[in-house]
Amino acid sequence: MYSSNFEYFRPTTTAEAVEMLRAHPGAKLLAGGHSLLPQMKLRVAQPAALVDIGRLSDLAGISLDGDSLRIGALTTHNTLAMSAVIQEHCPILSEAALQIGDQQVRNRGTVGGSLAHADPAADLPPVMVALGATFSALGPGGARDIPASEFFVDIFTTALKPDEILTGIKVKAYGAGTGGAYLKHAHPASGFAVVGVAAIVMVKDGKCTGARVAVGGATPNPVLATAAGEWLAGQATEAAAFATAAGKVNDAISDPLSDHYATAAYRRQLATVLTRRALIAACTRATK
Ligand code: FAD
Numbered sequence: 001m002y003s004s005n006f007e008y009f010r011p012t013t014t015a016e017a018v019e020m021l022r023a024h025p026g027a028k029l030l031a032g033g034h035s036l037l038p039q040m041k042l043r044v045a046q047p048a049a050l051v052d053i054g055r056l057s058d059l060a061g062i063s064l065d066g067d068s069l070r071i072g073a074l075t076t077h078n079t080l081a082m083s084a085v086i087q088e089h090c091p092i093l094s095e096a097a098l099q100i101g102d103q104q105v106r107n108r109g110t111v112g113g114s115l116a117h118a119d120p121a122a123d124l125p126p127v128m129v130a131l132g133a134t135f136s137a138l139g140p141g142g143a144r145d146i147p148a149s150e151f152f153v154d155i156f157t158t159a160l161k162p163d164e165i166l167t168g169i170k171v172k173a174y175g176a177g178t179g180g181a182y183l184k185h186a187h188p189a190s191g192f193a194v195v196g197v198a199a200i201v202m203v204k205d206g207k208c209t210g211a212r213v214a215v216g217g218a219t220p221n222p223v224l225a226t227a228a229g230e231w232l233a234g235q236a237t238e239a240a241a242f243a244t245a246a247g248k249v250n251d252a253i254s255d256p257l258s259d260h261y262a263t264a265a266y267r268r269q270l271a272t273v274l275t276r277r278a279l280i281a282a283c284t285r286a287t288k
Pocket of ligand 1: 030032112190
């Protein structure tokens with residue numbers, strides 16, 4: 001299939017890209033093109049114009065400032081997976097990025113593209129929610145921050161306005177005694193997450209001092225399983241505690257997705273099993 005006709009623009013600055021989006025209603029940003037171009041070929045998306053931000057190098061890269069990590073929106077999945085800074089200070093991001101597609105997809109696909117696309121089966125959204133990330137957006141009215149918990153609005157829908165660009169993501173580096181794990185049940189054909197669970201666990205003196213669990217793939221948006229995380233605080237780091245916490249993860253999953261591969265009940269079961277395993281893995285890493 002061929003896409004419908006569109007105008008093509010290649011801005012040289014981020015400000016110019018914002019202006020192009022404003023001046024051309026119906027335009028879409030093009031980053032790695034690994035989600036948008038297939039959609040255009042299927043004519044699921046028929047943008048009037050493409051604003052190609054793929055060469056805006058100031059939108060790419062990873063930096064650490066104190067305990068704050070900043071990931072540029074154009075950073076590729078491969079860069080995220082291989083970054084020594086990320087592996088040292090927030091390794092769950094590398095772990096999740098490494099599970100995205102294949103090497104070709106990771107070489108071209110970008111973090112910002114994945115988050116802005118908001119596919120319920122994507123790997124990075126639940127990780128960002130578990131980390132409590134902050135998303136930076138730039139539009140004609142200026143810059144604003146959006147918490148990850150408010151960014152994902154519905155399937156393929158985010159809190160970004162049509163003329164806003166996601167410029168970067170801020171996450172806190174792990175503190176002492178922190179571990180994380182991302183596990184997914186991959187669809188056997190596509191490799192996308194049928195259900196993916198991100199868990200962050202804080203441990204001190206053999207007890208959990210806090211935990212955050214987010215589930216992707218089960219619902220239109222990734223959800224933070226607050227009850228599971230809150231229950232773990234103060235518990236001993238024992239298998240029984242993680243199993244009990246995992247049993248509470250379904251409190252956060254109302255109206256799960258259901259399709260010919262995985263029913264709603266199967267997704268709920270996957271969420272429980274993967275949460276227990278992710279919590280155990282995160283705890284083991286926290287105590288190393
Ligand atoms: P694009 O396709 O260029 O854009 C996607 C959407 O986001 C468009 O609507 C675009 O306008 C918008 N956009 C892009 N950048 C920005 C920005 N900075 N600000 C605002 N809007 C923006 N993903 C997974 O999570 N797990 C997988 O296992 C997986 N497997 C894949 C397998 C294959 C074969 C393919 C082709 C893709 C797979 N993906 C997977 C998706 C992949 O991660 C894509 O790279 C990603 O979803 C989109 O990133 P992109 O840079 O290609 O974005």
